[in-house]
Amino acid sequence: MxxxxxxxxxxxxxxxxxxxxxxxxxxxxxxxxxxxxxxxxxxxxxxxxxxxxxxxxxxxxxAGIELSNKWDISEEELFKNIEEVWIKLGRQPRYSEFKQPLSKYSSKPYERKYGSWLKALQKFVDFINSESEDNEFDDLVEVQQEENLKEVIKHKTKRNISDRLRFRILMRDGFTCKSCGRSPVKERGVELHVDHILPWSKGGETVPENLETKCKKCNLGKGNAFNV
Ligand SMILES: [Zn+2]
Known part of the structure; x- marks a missing residue:
């Protein structure tokens, strides 16, 4: 022995x-x-x-493990994770890809909550496609430009792009940079951003027509400090 x-x-x-x-x-x-x-x-x-x-x-x-008899990961948290994995891959994630480090959670909590992996994905896509008022203002907001000009721009939307809207733009653009064509599907580690075409600071609104997908490199190369 x-x-x-x-x-x-x-x-x-x-x-x-x-x-x-x-x-x-x-x-x-x-x-x-x-x-x-x-x-x-x-x-x-x-x-x-x-x-x-x-x-x-x-x-x-x-470790608090024995006490946690049910999954209390919120839908928001689960969807956010699908979104992050989807963006990293630039395409619909597969069941087997739901593991660390790519995904925060395994596919188990999804199956548990939605019955099956495909149902979870379907729920997620429904959520993304549902109309959101995330970017609408109750009141118009005035943004003062350079002090001397005292120019005031009235916006109908918020500057911030909601997660849901960002994801819709990435889907629309096929997870591909509109400037150089790079995509995480073809090249690992390509980071995609969604940005305003006409900068918000110049009156551009946070609406699909004024948003586009850019890779990090092209987006940062734009050099407009006000362009958020
Ligand atoms: Zn690019």
Whole structure:
């Protein structure tokens, strides 16, 4: 019989152990994790947890895992995550792509909440396509330009582009930079921005006709400090 040496992490701070427990739990998308699962996916071992916190269950308790019997990730949070993954890929994400580091959550919480992965995606697309009043003002806002000119621009929309509107513009533009044609689909790590064509500071409104997709490089190269 061979003696199997277990790595002994005597000096790991409690917070590190706890945060790794939570990380594994989230990675697996489960309410609870077993000792075996932790040994397979964790940075440390279940034995180390037991030694540090008394028992394995006490370690779970300390991480708040035993208490979380239901998924309380909000729809907003789940949709925001789909959106981020979708933008990074520049296309519809696949079931198997829902894992870290690309996605914050696994596909599990989506299946749990919506019944299936496809239903979750459908809900998300419905949400994106639904009309939003996010960018409308109740009152007109006056923006004062350079002091000497005392020129006042009246806006009908807010400067800020809502997440939903941004995503719609990215979809419309096929996740491709309108200036140079780069896209995360063809090239990894291309970061896409949505920006005003006529700058908001010059009277441009936050409406689809005045918004376009640009890669980070082209967008920053524009050199209009007021163009947000
Ligand atoms: Zn570009």
């Amino acid at each position: 061979k003696y199997k040496l277990e790595p002994y992490h005597r000096n790991v701070p409690d917070e590190d152990l706890i945060s790794d427990l939570i990380e594994v739990k989230e990675k697996l998308g489960k309410d609870k994790i077993t000792r075996e699962e932790y040994n397979n996916f964790g940075k440390y071992s279940a034995g180390t947890m037991g030694r540090k916190f008394g028992t394995w269950n006490k370690a779970l308790q300390k």
